[in-house]
Amino acid sequence: MVKPFDTLPGIHSVISGYTGGTIANPTYEQVKSGKTGHMEAIQIQYDPEIFPYEQLLELYWTQVDPTDDGGQFFDRGSNYRTAVFFHDDTQRRLAEQSRARLEASGRFNQPIVTRLLPAAPFYPAEEEHQKFYQKHPQRYQQERSESGRDAFIVQTWGKTDEMDQHAAATHKKENA
Template sequence: MFNDKYDSAIFAGGCFWCMVHPFDQEPGIISVKAGYTGGLTPNPTYEQVCSESTGHTEAVEIIFDPSIISYKELVEIYWRQTDPTDAFGQFADRGSSYRPVIFYNSEEQREIAEASKEELNNSGRFDRPIVTHIEQAGPFYEAEPYHQNYYQKNSLHYNLYRQGSGRVKFIKENW
């Protein structure tokens, strides 16, 4: 599926279930996978990541066609799914495994992410500083099959979770 004309992006914004759907619906997206990255434990399980012992965070890996959707557009979609002023988790999910991070895989991606973060910080949209980390991407480990496309396979639970976690309310109020 991945070839020379495609690129990848990795974003962490709390529960990975909630990060798949917003990207999955965009033209130019080839695939969105839930998984783990940013830590040291190879091939971690969901239980290990949730235990906060691996250093990993829940994230999504997006394969996209940059001739249809740009990395900058993906970063803009990313911001609108998160609370970029909360470094200690996202909404009801707390801890380092839910921290917000833009993982870049090239110098160009780093520059785009940094410029976008600065623009958001200077926009006045939030009263607190933008604390989302921007870090170099490392290995991405795909999550277990039951986590993939959770919003489609378990739509009732997914929608209740998005509401109950506070994510929907925050997005409506701030974006």
């Protein structure tokens, strides 16, 4: 989930990590076990004047299967379920509206099961998990392809995350 957001105008940082569980500072192995209650997540620091929260939500929806309650693509388990974590009532309201628009769009035959949850303590993942797409580009691309994520994105949205990045940059220029 890092790459689609990482290089866009107004995005200051995208950190891989864990949130929502029962222990402080979990390790990847603990989270991967599914026993801590954490979910793998990203924390995005952004400038809302350049990249509004609504735009973060729009890009997020194009990167996940919001109808899959068992994980995402070949990553299975509760720690891989989709969720939007909100930090205040405004973000909660915007996330609810965004999810409702997606549900009403008729794009999916199954119900949207992505959770909208209050932000909980966020624990950055170990350094080896940060910016994985840059550190291991071939492995990253192979895993995206083999997982079915890229095929799902193209089938569902007709575009790839690189196309989303271009659209986001164009949106910024048009609204500057």
